[in-house]
Amino acid sequence: MNGSTFYVMIAAIAALVLWRRTRSMYRPIRGSGIRLLIPLLFMLPAVSLLFNPDVNEPAWSFGAALALGIVFSIPLIWTTNYEVREDKLIYAKKNWGFIVAFLGIVIFRFALRQELSSIDPQGQMALFMMVAFGYIIPWRVVSFIKFRRLVSQSYPATES
Numbered sequence: 001m002n003g004s005t006f007y008v009m010i011a012a013i014a015a016l017v018l019w020r021r022t023r024s025m026y027r028p029i030r031g032s033g034i035r036l037l038i039p040l041l042f043m044l045p046a047v048s049l050l051f052n053p054d055v056n057e058p059a060w061s062f063g064a065a066l067a068l069g070i071v072f073s074i075p076l077i078w079t080t081n082y083e084v085r086e087d088k089l090i091y092a093k094k095n096w097g098f099i100v101a102f103l104g105i106v107i108f109r110f111a112l113r114q115e116l117s118s119i120d121p122q123g124q125m126a127l128f129m130m131v132a133f134g135y136i137i138p139w140r141v142v143s144f145i146k147f148r149r150l151v152s153q154s155y156p157a158t159e160s
Helices: 003-024 034-042 044-050 059-078 096-115 121-154
Strands: 082-084 090-092
Touching: 003 090, 003 096, 034 044, 034 121, 044 121, 059 096, 059 121, 082 121, 090 121, 096 121
Parallel strands: none
Antiparallel strands: 082 090
């Protein structure tokens, strides 16, 4: 895959994420919130990149990539909240800070990719997937917890 194809693909994925996120601000989240965790299932095939025998990066680099991902998750977690609106349904709170944080992460990843161009392509892809795991998994899990907490506060169990 040449460089321009990669950038177009990443830009398309980022645009899709932002489109879905802004759209979710206007649509209620139905059910138990399990749908918030579905993107984690789509990440399962990428786990094979971490165990690719052609990747010869030291263990500390995977630890650093995971730590960087966790740092990236913090602004996403801070800017993702939910609210009960007048119709008694739960929506994602309108927060344009999320869009700024997400775009900042994408831009930083592009810059980091240029900086790490000396690493072989398989190693680079494995490290960037570790970064992605580091911010997507905590962000989605904490978002699910925030949603479930709001559900339990908004719709307390009725006593029999």
